[in-house]
Amino acid sequence: MLLLSKSIAQLLIPPASLILLGLIGIYFWQKRWGKKLTLACLILLWLFSTAPVRNILTSSLEYQYPAYSFNQILPNNTAIVLLGNGVQEQAPDYQYQDTLSRFGMMRTIYAAQIAKHTGLAIYATGGTPLNEHAASESSVMKYWLITLGIDATHIYEENQANTTWENATFTTALLKKKNINSVILVTSAWHMPRAVWCFEQQGLTVIPAPTDYLTDQATYDIRSFLPRWDRLGDSGDALHEYLGLFWYKLKYD
Structure with missing residues (x-):
């Protein structure tokens, strides 16, 4: 399906x-x-x-949501939620191990930055969409979070979700066990509106932390109107x- x-x-x-x-x-x-x-x-x-x-x-x-402010005061019982975006299977440059996609890597780097600044736990969510033999997105994100200096005891995995809606519902079940009702949501900027909607539908307070913007800030020239x-x-x-x-x-x- x-x-x-x-x-x-x-x-x-x-x-x-x-x-x-x-x-x-x-x-x-x-x-x-x-x-x-x-x-x-x-x-x-x-x-x-x-x-x-x-x-x-x-x-x-x-630009529906502003960039995350590292100086803002956070509510009590807050955690970071990191959304996956697929894995690159059997990457030659990583000894044919599964690694993160471009968007997944950028999200993970940004989540690690926020975690180092806030000291909050990270909930990495993502399963194995369309390929049950690949490593789960959450496990690959956890590996890279540890590589980026995050303590493994501060990382929680949700490895069953295959859609953004499932990311929200399955992760919320884990968060409720820890009495967490507020999340810093890390995903690509273009994906943020749908992700925020899904997590708010679960009754959570969502603090958006968009990253990896696609919108070009450069001044237009003749090349801007040529197809790429x-x-x-x-x-x-x-x-x-x-x-x-x-x-x-x-x-x-």
């Missing part, structure tokens, strides 16, 4: 959706609407690959979040 839902989501988001619609347009090329559909798909593919459009999509997600593969990926991540938040509110609200 998880594989099916992720496959459907992948097909609904560019570039897959635009490729499929473009192929439909080509098949019906003799009709006026077929030509228009193909042209529209090409234009959208170009636009989603540019910096201005990518920034519009990502900034509305990433990485910008298309960023636009896809943003569209995935909009779709995911819509689906979660429809399903769980």
Whole structure:
């Protein structure tokens, strides 16, 4: 079921959706609407690959919450919750051991920084989505947290969650055992709105700690309006979040 839902989501988001619609347009090329559909798909593919459009999509997600302030006063009974983002399986540069994805590594580094500053425990949450033979996200994050200088006794694992909703529900069950009702939530900035919503639905007080922003702060030049593969990926991540938040509110609200 998880594989099916992720496959459907992948097909609904560019570039897959635009490729499929473009192929439909080509098949019906003799009709006026077929030509228009193909042209529209090409234009959208170009636009989603540019910096201005990518920034519009990502900034509305990433700036819903301010950056975490290291000087703020925290409520009692607070812990850090670190959300996983997949693992790179059998990484050659790490002796073919599973390691963190780019987003997962950036989240882990930031969580370690906050933990060193606050002295709070970290709850690393993430299972083995779509590959039960891989190391769990939580175990790989724990390894890197220890490598980054965090005491192993201050790290707790939740290794069953395969979705953001499960991250929230399963981790909350662990937190309640320790009477923790406030969390510093560490995840990628573009993922923060959906993550905050899920954890607030569990009755927790959430202090967002977004990291690894996608929105480009540089001044635009001619290259900003030329298509790039990485910008298309960023636009896809943003569209995935909009779709995911819509689906979660429809399903769980």
